[in-house]
Amino acid sequence: MKFGGGGYVTGLIFHPSTENLLYARTDIGGAYRWNPATSSWTPITDGAGFGATESRYHGVESIAVDPNDDRLVYMATGMYTFEGNGRLYISSDRGDHWTHVGLPFPLGGNNGGRAIGERLMVDPNKPSTLFYGSRTAGLWKSTDSGLTWAQVTSLSATKMTQDQANAAGGGMGVGIVVYDTGTQGSGSATQTIYTAISPDYVSVAGLGSSLYKSTDGGASWAPVSVPVSGYHVPHMVRAEDGLFYVVFTKDAGPGAGGPGRLYKFDGSNWTLLKSVDPAGGTNFGLGGVSVHGSGATTRIALGVTNSWGNWSGQQIVQLSDDAGKTWREIEATMPGETASGWVDDVEIDPFDRDHILHVHGGGILETKNASSATPTWKGSIEGIEETATLAIVTPPAGAPYKFINSAGDVGTWVDTDLTKTPTLGPGLGWSNGNSADMAWSDSLYIAATGVINSNGAATGYWSGDGGKSWANFAALPAGAKENTSAEGNIVVTSRSHAVWAPANSVPSYTTNSGASWVATNLPALAVVGQGWNRGYRLAADRQNPNKVYAYDSGGASWSSSPGKIYVSTDGGHTFTLSAGSVSAGMAPDAWWSTSIAVNPNVEGDLWVADGNTVYHSVDSGANWTKLPDFASANGAPGASLIALGKAAPGAAYSAAIYVVGVINGVWGIHRSDDGGATWSRFNDDAHQFGGIGVMAADQNLYGRIYVSGTGRGLLYTD
Template identity: 75%
Template sequence: MKFGGGGYVTGLVFHPTTSNLLYARTDIGGAYRWNQATSSWTPITDGIGFGGGENRFHGIESLAVDPNDDRLVYMAAGMYTFEGNARMYMSSDRGDNWTHVDVPFAMGGNNPGRAMGERLAVDPNKPTTLYFGSRLAGLWKSTDSAKTWTQVTSLSSVQMTTAQGYGNGVSVVVFDTGTKGSGTATPTIYAAISPDYVSAANLTSSLYRSTDAGATWSAVPTPVTGMYIPHMVRAADGMFYVGFTAAAGPGAGGPGRLYKFDGSTWTLLKSEDPTQWTSYGIGSVSVSGSGATTRIALGVSNSWGGGEIVQLSDDAGKTWREIEVGTSGETASGWVDDIEIDPSNPDHILHVHGGGIIETTNASAAKPTWKGTVAGLEETATLALVTPPAGASYNFVNSAGDVGLWVQTDLTKPPTLGPGLGWSNGYSADMAWTEPNYIAGFGMTNGDAKVKGYWSGDAGKTWSFFSSLPAGAQQNQGGSLVVTSRNNLVWAPSNSVPSYSTNNGATWVATNLPPLATIGAGGWSRGYLLVADRQNPNKVYAYDSGGATWSNLPSIVYISTNGGKTFTASPGMASAKMASDAYGSTFMAVNPNVEGDLWVADGNTVHHSVDSGTSWTKIAGFASANGASGASLIALGKAAPGAAYTAAVYVVGVRNGVWGVWLSNDAGATWTRFNDDAHQFGGIGVMAADHNVYGRIYVSGTGRGLLYSN
């Protein structure tokens, strides 16, 4: 689905000498490379292997390029510090292919402070040497092109724990050099230290310097204390421009200060005065040129459309003017936590924000024109997906985080049809199979955390809200909803007993399904997954996955024959022996062409019933391996031409130790892998199959929006 952006781009990295070679890193959606020929972004991490939790390596902590070789790029990857040790990736072809090494420290590409940096830096004079500023374990060094890493104990050997917080640690590494390729290590290096690590390691400053190529380090006195240094950049004349801000971000809150630093003297250039702009912060800074005419672009974070977004100076910080607020075209305030001046064109300035990237190519104009540059960059998070019967006027209904519910009518264009809830989460939706213009769903508006149910009778053109909510819907956001026929619905809020409505949501009545037992410390989230039989509107199936692999609770499929009012447990459950697993690691689907044809992926394997759950057949060959779920998703779509079985079956799981999307055209007798190693997307969280086109599935990658096959 072409949405464009939709998520937080945490950093932009230009190659310093090759025009138009630009990389973007995201917090959950991997990394991208700019394609000048198509004016779009190319994803470069879709082929990163998926297995034992490898979706976490789509959280990109930092990127670095080799200024001597524009084909070399390095990537630090790990989504959360609590997930354990991370990885360093290396590419010799601009990210088309990667190798990696596991590193003995954690990363946090989606932790607070994720736009600070860059933490990863290549020594321009001796490019086999790299430094990385970690969040919890201080500064690290590699002398063999990122293959092995050693802690720089001359700075600190302290290892913080996740109990001390997310950790921001060493946030920036900068080499003090204007040369490259000399073969001799750059002697002067700076490392910015966040307040948490300053405290934990008993350091005395937020900035340290080495003048002997990293052998020893000494504190640099700074003009302010107790603040973060989110970015520090070097101009061509050796002058440093350093931002200080009170909060780590996203949306690095203020007060903020910008200084220039010549190695000994600090000069204040810009102050986001808390008496005037209480929360404004200095999120990012970039420079071009040198001396008295140095161009400085300053990203003002947390301003939310106030008086400043991008401040520009063309006289090394003596005077400033605002170049985004009040201009024509698009504007994007808020999380302006990285800004970059194009090294080959100083009139080209880009900055990140909460929904992607925005740029101007005429920064010197009195009122520059800004526009989003997000083509090909998709970071929306689909939470649920449903496809209509063949011949419907739309392709699917997408319930997504932050951007809400959308009805997709053209795969080549962004969607335009939805309930119009703005910044909201869509949790679940369904349509009447015999009348697909009737669509119902529910979600939450993020501004006030209010859950709303909504419906459309004209395929998404207009919408109305349900006049009431079922028990548990507001308190337990998320869950599942199905439509049995127009105005007849069953809604299963998370951790709640499902309810049904026969009057289009005017009133709700609880079903007889049993309450779900709380498991785990603090209450592990659970829920019933609902599906409606597409051939018999009186049949509804409810699946309780047991909640977790360690819950010791049974996994049960329930069947209703009266439209979801009352349910009974499938009589075949005892012999089926389905595994217990988390709600998000399991799935249930029906063959829409045959009554009672039901499929379950229980987290470990696949089960099939052709008699509405009276009996079950276990599909051989699926099994969890290497930390990857054996069967987490299942979808049925249009059958292959000439196939005996009336639907194509797609399963996300592991067969013979290989994770992927698997396809069967013969009801599970034989399987072939449908995707390949280049299309793994950091794992697949949601999948649905098309009923018009054989071989077309829709999947959500980890932070990669919604993708489809042909």
């Protein structure tokens, strides 16, 4: 489905010698390549190498291109430093296919300071040589096109501990590598190299500066005297005339606070070109910088960070056409869209100085007439889908909408047209939508839950007209205020009647659209440790609204509490433990590895994916049959998601069943049209999306399902 952007693009990488070849990296949603033929972005990290056990490699920390070979591209990935060492992906066809090698240090594509860089650089004169500025382990070098790596101990042999990295938001470390050369393809390694180092690593490694220089290809390094100390260097670029333009800013970002400084550096002398200081409570910083041309007419585009809003006198993107002597604002109050705050990378198209792009928290913004007195800006997000869907539910056949999407950061949306950005939602701004449901006999009635991210306040809301208008719940149930994470959910049994299970809480029910709540008799959930949240998964019987099912998955695979089902026959007010679910031997597992679904066409027809396999009950949970097909393998859960949709024409079973899991060692989405007797794989290796987080099946069209990849928005297939 189309949303458009919806997430943080952390970097833009132009190929310096091939026109219109541009890559975008994101913090959780993989990477994209610009397609000039369609004026859209092509995802290049959906396929092999990004499966169920590889979701963390959708966090892209750095991308590098070979200036001599426009088909060769490198991508360094790893979501968080605490998850372990990252990977380097290598493509010889612009990202259509990848191979990968393990890196000997951790990466943090979604850690703080994730727009700093680029950390990975290819030597333009000897492209088999690469340098990488790591977050926690100093500077690294490869001499075999990235296949093997060695720490550059002549700079520092220090490796930060995880505690030290955590104290610095994941570690900022060595942030930038820049080659001081105007040539390429000479065959001899570039000798003069600069590397910028963040305050955390300067301190831990006992270094003397935030900038170091090598004049012997990286064999030895010497500190460079810098004009300000204790600052981050998010970007440093070299102009055609050999002058460097270097940003210093106090905070790491995203949206780094100031003070901020932009200097011109000739290898010996620093000239201050632009400064922003906290004044009047603004706390502006500086982020991205890009240059075009040389000499006195060098064009500089500079991103001002943490400057939220759009008004006369505001600074978002500053432009200079005289090498930094004078500046003018080219985005605030200009025609079209604006996107302030996280202007952490700015790029001038090397083939078109009037084409300037910058990243932000919701995607990419660009202007194609930067020289105008009033440049026009618009989003460049066609094809980029980076929303993080937390829950999805489809309505009965014939409803006036396709599904309800509960997503991180962008909130709750009722989608009526898959080809257009949705417009129906509660309008809560920067919020998480955690869960939603509708009355099956009255699909215009919707109830949803979430959290307002600006203040962390829990919220619930309902619509009686299919999402056109909304009202907040007047009250919240016990536990909702304190537990706002996504391990909670809500189900609707009929208009005004709902059951809400906040994370780590006893579910409660309402009969008056949230004006008041009453606790159910379900037992409290024991803490499983390691900070993992728990929650009851609820499912409303679509044929009998008096029946509601509650699934306790046990909380973790190592817990002593196996999965079990509770059944209510009074609309979710009171529940009884299903003894049959206990004797079935459902495995204990985490919330995100488990799922429950009801066949909407038959009363009491239940399905559970317990993280390892699938269970089926035809008598409202009294008895369960364990399916023999699914089993965990190679670190992938055997069955983590299940959804039921419109049946195949002439099928013996009344619904098509879709399971995300492993059959015969092969992970994917598997479909059955005969009630689970036989299965066929529904996706392929080219469509893995870093794993599948949520899934729902359409009730109008056989074969249509909706899935979320890791940071890849919602995708659908017929």
